[in-house]
Amino acid sequence: xxxxxxxxxxxxxxxxxxxxxxxxxxxxxxxxxxxxxxxxxxxxxxxxxxxxxxxxxxxxxxxxxxxxxxxxxxxxxxxxxxxxxxxxxxxxxxxxxxxxxxxxxxxxxxxxxxxxxxxxxxxxxxxxxxxxxxxxxxxxxxxxxxxxxxxxxxxxxxxxxxxxxxxxxxxxxxxxxxxxxxxxxxxxxxxxxxxxxxxxxx
Numbered sequence: 001x002x003x004x005x006x007x008x009x010x011x012x013x014x015x016x017x018x019x020x021x022x023x024x025x026x027x028x029x030x031x032x033x034x035x036x037x038x039x040x041x042x043x044x045x046x047x048x049x050x051x052x053x054x055x056x057x058x059x060x061x062x063x064x065x066x067x068x069x070x071x072x073x074x075x076x077x078x079x080x081x082x083x084x085x086x087x088x089x090x091x092x093x094x095x096x097x098x099x100x101x102x103x104x105x106x107x108x109x110x111x112x113x114x115x116x117x118x119x120x121x122x123x124x125x126x127x128x129x130x131x132x133x134x135x136x137x138x139x140x141x142x143x144x145x146x147x148x149x150x151x152x153x154x155x156x157x158x159x160x161x162x163x164x165x166x167x168x169x170x171x172x173x174x175x176x177x178x179x180x181x182x183x184x185x186x187x188x189x190x191x192x193x194x195x196x197x198x199x200x201x202x
Contacts, residue, residue, distance in 0.1 A: 001126060001173045003057045003081050004029065005072055007090040007113040010062040018132040019065065019145040021158070022089040022113075025130065025165050026058050032166035042078065044071035052170030057081075061113075069116035076121065086125040087172060088117060089165075091145060095131025098157040100165070100184050102128050102177040128172070130161070160188040 006026030007019075014020050030038070035049030035058060044061040057079065061071035076086065084104065090113055095101060104126045108114040117125065135144040149158050164187035172180035 001087050001175070002055075002085045003059060003072075003075060003079070003087070004169070004173070005059045005061065005068075005086060005088045005117075007065060007068055007088060008060065009064050010060075014146070016148040016154075017146050018149060019091055021091045021130050021132060021162075023060050024158070025089045025128070025162055026060055028162040028166040029169050030058055032163070042071050042074040044075065046075065052174055054173070056173060065116075066112045067116055068113040069118070069120040072117050073120040083121045083123075083125040086121070087128060088114065088125055089128040089130065090114060091132045092129035093132065093134045093141065093145070095129060095133075097131055097133045097153065098161055098188070099131035100128065100161065100181060101131075102126065102172065102181055104177075126172075126177070128165070130165075157188065164188045 004026060006022035006024070008014065008023030009017065009020060015023070029035070029051070030047050033049060033051050035047045038045035038047045038058070038060065043063050044059050047058045048055060050056070057075065059071065059075055061068040063070050072086065075081070090111060092101070094109060105123045106127070108118055114127070132145065135141060161184070164184045167187065168180050168183040171183060
């Protein structure tokens, strides 16, 4: 796997939104592995550097979520990267906050960023699904994902999980998804949000 894509919306207004946890993860990976600053390329922000002894690409599409595939496809074409060599990190409504799952291929589950990538590259890319929970009512989904993570959630699970993903990402990129998931789970367990008094999650 050569290209790691974090999904989100560009600009400071969206930077801490639940929908931007893909951006946050890629930024955490860059910090952990000392990868130089992102630069504007292929309708996105691109960085390149070593992870686990191999050169990897990190991408944050700047097209807004619904057109993420344009940036991913341009990058993949330029570097001759196949879908199976691409990892996309994104928020997942159908997982409890702090849960993480990895799979290759599959549907988009209504996620517009995945839908855009699928339309241009097909479904056979890797997905790292980071649970952000569901507001419980379909009509509340959009305002929910475009809200910032509350401070208590950041300290309770967001920051620890992103640190664990950044630390273990080399396992996934070397072709060991199960080991990656196990290592992340070992480092940080999904939080008990009810006990912590955090509302608005399921």
